[in-house]
Amino acid sequence: MLRDQLLTPTPADLTVFLNRHLRTRDCLVQVAGLAEVVYHGRAASTADVGAYLLLIKPDGSVQVHAPKGVKPMNWQPKTDEITAFVEDDRCVLAAARRSPQELVRVIWLEPQVAQALEISERGGFMLSGSEKQLQELLARQPELIEPGLRVLSRELPVSSGGIDLYAQDAQGRYVVVELKRGKATQDAVSQLARYVRSVEDMLLRTRQTVEVRGILAAPEITAPARLELEARNLEFVVVQVPQSSAVPSIPDSLFD
Amino acid sequence: MLRDQLLTPTPADLTVFLNRHLRTRDCLVQVAGLAEVVYHGRAASTADVGAYLLLIKPDGSVQVHAPKGVKPMNWQPKTDEITAFVEDDRCVLAAARRSPQELVRVIWLEPQVAQALEISERGGFMLSGSEKQLQELLARQPELIEPGLRVLSRELPVSSGGIDLYAQDAQGRYVVVELKRGKATQDAVSQLARYVRSVEDMLLRTRQTVEVRGILAAPEITAPARLELEARNLEFVVVQVPQSSAVPSIPDSLFD
DNA sequence: AGGTATATTTCGCTT
DNA sequence: AAGCGAAGTATACCT
Known part of the structure; x- marks a missing residue:
């Protein structure tokens, strides 16, 4: 696991150490000590001499x-x-x-510790509670949004971007649903409005008149977003991201 | 700098080590080895046993x-x-x-290395090329956007959010300028449109008719954003983020 | 504490 | 490679 370690190395030793372990690209290399850091690319930055920690992962990040x-x-x-x-x-x-x-340069003035660590490819990693999961749930159970709703499409590609859920309501009206896993903001309203317009434009090519509903589905919404939503004649529906039932409550001891 | 180190510690030793160094809150503590990681909070995740690297900074992150x-x-x-x-x-x-x-739990199965490192408060750090810098530049030289433009306000707080630059053009029309340091997207167009509407609403309270111009100023714009911009009767102006003149060109050797 | 916007966003996906 | 959108975004700023 700890494959190699150097303490207070000379510049030459550290250079050899880094190049040797970087070439194999199979371990995480780190150096701690006094350094200066310069970046130039999308922006530019300089950091004065300070004690920093450098990590270089096997993927080159x-x-x-x-x-x-x-x-x-x-x-x-x-x-x-x-x-x-x-x-x-x-x-x-x-x-x-x-x-x-872009380029980052780390100039080591007083390197103190250098290490090469074996870090394994992460085996199983599971995240729950993402918007994608919410979308899957609501595609299966659209009645959680509204009774009688039928989902026509998921991630429907419109002029640009994709509509989370494209559906039809009990009266046959088309419905654009925009999902948010967290509190919905004005941005989400803009996004929804954009999608509704896209769908209207699309439908107007084949039909004379269309009424397209826009629903923002999220657990919460900010007050300004709600105002703008209503001003634009769009709707809000509360949906909950289901948390795993095996939720370990945070032990009291940690908050005493 | 390397204040303390443990190799393949027992669970008890690692626990003591961590608590001792966490309490002082003056050094960066790290542990590498086999572990399981569980998170629960805004979402939930689990990572199977793997070799990971844990960093705990003095600020508790x-x-x-x-x-x-x-x-x-x-x-x-x-x-x-x-x-x-x-x-x-x-x-x-x-x-x-x-x-x-929210809570993260790291369960150590085979801790290999634990270290306590002294990491200093970063002294001077300077970043150039941010949107804020661009805003300062254009506030001083609004003619880079358009001849005759006069800046009335920076970061003007409107119903929600702030207008990057609020100005008046040579004909006395009010102008809302939205800046982007990178390629402008549809989001930026929505943002600009929102601000223009806010200003129109604001002005309508005191005037009968208003014409408010909206300018998106950025080095580039995506094609869909440009379309939407024009559909909404808004404008685009190219502005360049000035890069420091002392740009170290990336040495050829690094790309041979 | 809530809302908003930026970011050298990163990351993943689709065109 | 470009464009788009999500993210447990993080982080700063302002009310």
Whole structure:
């Protein structure tokens, strides 16, 4: 698991260490210590000398962590090329992407610990409560949205994007349903309105008059979104994402 | 820098190690090894046994990394409470948040390495190329958008949200400018349209007739966004985010 | 605490 | 490669 480790390495040693373990692309490489970080690409950034933690995953993704937050201070998704080299008597790690063209450089001033860890491909990972699951549920049980609703299509591709659920109500009117797993915002209303218009345009090519209903289905909705929804003559329906029944309640001890 | 380290610790030792270093809240704690991860909160997830890397930052944020991607497999922003304890002869790390109420549990089956690292508050960090910078530039030089444009307000708070730039053109017409640092999408068009309507509503209270222009200013725009923009009688203007002149071009060697 | 918008968003999917 | 939308988005800002 801990395949290799260096303590307070020299620039040359760290460079060799990094290149050796990066080449195999089968372990997670990390370095902690004093460094400077420079990024240039979609934007540009520089971080003064500080104690940071660098992670390089087997897929070539890079992240430099400062002491706060989930988000890295600097990062790079799956890179095209990663190299370490010595420059001005310091070990420099350079990670580059081609598209978009961008580059992160980590200049090590005082590397303290370097490790190569074996990290396995994650076996089973299951997430429940996503919008996709909600969509599957409601496609099977459209009556949870409204009695008499029949689902015609899921992810119906319209001019751009896809309509979550396309349906017909008990009176035969077409219905566009936009789902949100969380609280619905004005954005969701805009999206729904856009889809309704697309469907209206589509139907107008074959019919004279159309009435297309738009339903925003979510567990909650913000007050401004509700106002805009009503102003646009669209509807809101409460739907609950079913949580697994085996919910372990958070032990009291953790909140005492 | 490397304050403390344990190799293949027993459940009890790891528990003590974690609690000791978590309590001080002054170093980054990490554990690598075989573990199971369970999350329950806004959604729910389970990860089968695998070799993962756990990071706990001094601010209480938690992330569990699998071998791929910048994003952690599981995470928790700044937690309210973190504790390690022994359960069924295994060390379990539980990190909980109150709002939203959620919990991550990492069950260690074979912890291999545990470390406590000193990570300093990042000193200077400068990012350039953000939308905020673009806004500052264009507020100073509105002629980059259109000759004769005068900026009345930045981040003007409207019914909901803020208008990036609120201005008046050479003919005295009011102009709403929505900025994007990257390619503008349909979302941006919806946003702009919403703001234009808000301003129209606002002005209609004091005036009889109003003509409010809406300008989407971005380096690029997607084709569908452009169509919708034109359908709504809104405008598009190309603006470039100025990149720092000291741009280090990506060395050829990295792409040979 | 609620609402909104940005992000070097990332990521996955479809065209 | 481009476009689109979801995300347990995270994070900052403002009311």
